Amino acid sequence: MTVHEITSYLEQWAPLTYAEDFDNVGLLVGDNTQKVTGVLVSHDSLETVVDEAIAEKCNLIICFHPIIFQGLKRVTSNTYVERAVIKAVKNDIAIYAIHTALDVKLDGVNKGLADALKLQNRKVLIPSKGSLLKLNTYVPNQNLNDVQNALFAAGAGSLGTYAECSFTYEGKGSFKPLEGSNPYVGTKEKRHSEVETLLQVVLPKHCKNTVVDALKNTHPYETVAYELTVLENIRTDLGMGCAGTLPKPLSEQIFLKNLKELLGTPCIRHSALLGKKIERIGILGGSGSFAIDAAKQDNCDAFITADMKYHDFFKGEKSCLLVDVGHFESEQFTKKIILEVLRKNFPNFAFISSKTDTNPVHYF
Ligand SMILES: [Zn+2]
Incomplete structure (x- = not known):
């Protein structure tokens, strides 16, 4: 290999x-x-x-x-x-x-600690933006099925638990083949109109090259017209950090003691104890102070991360116990x-x- x-x-x-x-x-x-x-x-x-x-x-x-x-x-x-x-x-x-x-995957960096804590109902703490693209292309009607199949096979058209999603709209395309062209339909130096279907699909950013290659390999035209745009849509299955709920609420002292044992570390730093039970947990392995607000918005009782600075420890206010377990320890x-x-x-x-x-x- x-x-x-x-x-x-x-x-x-x-x-x-x-x-x-x-x-x-x-x-x-x-x-x-x-x-x-x-x-x-x-x-x-x-x-x-x-x-x-x-x-x-x-x-x-x-x-x-x-x-x-x-x-x-x-x-x-x-x-x-x-x-x-x-x-x-x-x-x-x-x-x-x-x-x-790997940081942005729910089954990535944070999975080990989330598993060790037996966190339930896990979700991404800061969902990713900009990782989806939209492709528009214009296909002669008789080739529509082939192009659709090729794009789906290359990774386009998935929306959550739905596959092969697309939108089509029939219209008329025009073009004038110039000197040096070898048109599939139409005559050189004459404007040609062709009934075409606008085909729209979404695709994850990492499939861009395979999807564009699949389009060019299946589309019959010498020069394929298409547009790719970055979408602002949020992906709830992808992003930084993870939040979940403990099987049962624990006192802060027991929670911190268990955490030290699970991570095999002699020392963890934390903000002032809040005198409340800990049930909802946020985790961001590595340097994660930037996610303190997201953990609070998610109603986390505790947020586990690393590399927190002095002033960061104030940011949990009265709602979220901030726990710095060490960079290596949090990613171990x-x-x-x-x-x-x-x-x-x-x-x-x-x-x-x-x-x-x-x-x-x-x-x-
Ligand atoms: Zn790291």
Whole structure:
């Protein structure tokens, strides 16, 4: 199996177009066509993780955080990033990062902690906008079925629990084939009118290329007229953070004690106790202070995240207990989730869970 075969499967599950604009996801080091001897799944891809990959005879590291985040202007051995990249390149080890492409999925980063807390009635805390596109195209009537079928097969036309959704409207298209053209219908240098159907479908952003290719391959015209527009529609199945309800309300003290045990951490920081039962929980693994308001709007009694600053702890006011469990700790289940997805699809292939502790934060 090649690097591409494994990572393209991951991309069907967590499309890279879901990643935030600031992020740097996908294949960061290595050759897509390289045959894979084994895969090491890790949280970070530090030099020590590359050492582990060498020892385990793995030449592909799939990690959550991208080791190259900002541009690299030189590759010497001066920084931990450069040393990891150099060691990977010298040893023919590819590095692939998934990061925020997984953050926005309900079965992504937050799933492990939500499962551990047995959260029920889960929903996305901040639903995604702008991840849906609308395609308008104009098809001669006799080709309408073929084009519709091709677009649906390529991933267009899904709305919630409905597939093959489209809208059609019959009208008349006009065009004048110019010198150098090879028109399917009509005569060169003469305006031609053709009865056509306006076909409209929605599609997720990550299917854009396959849908446009399918359109061009099935539409009979030499030059296919189409428009793609980004929709502001909200997708409730996709977005940052997750909210859900505990099986039964807990006191704040018991909730915090359980959380420490579930995360295996000696210390968590939290805002002042509110003297109320905790039942509705918001989670955003990693740096999630930006979602405090969303958690409050969702009536969360507690919001679990990381990297909160001093002033952030005031923002829960009297309604929401804010809990900073540590960045690594809040994302620690991600490795297991990636491994489960890979092992399920490639049952006969070696996927190894990294044992290297990459958490840079220590407690005294
Ligand atoms: Zn993170």
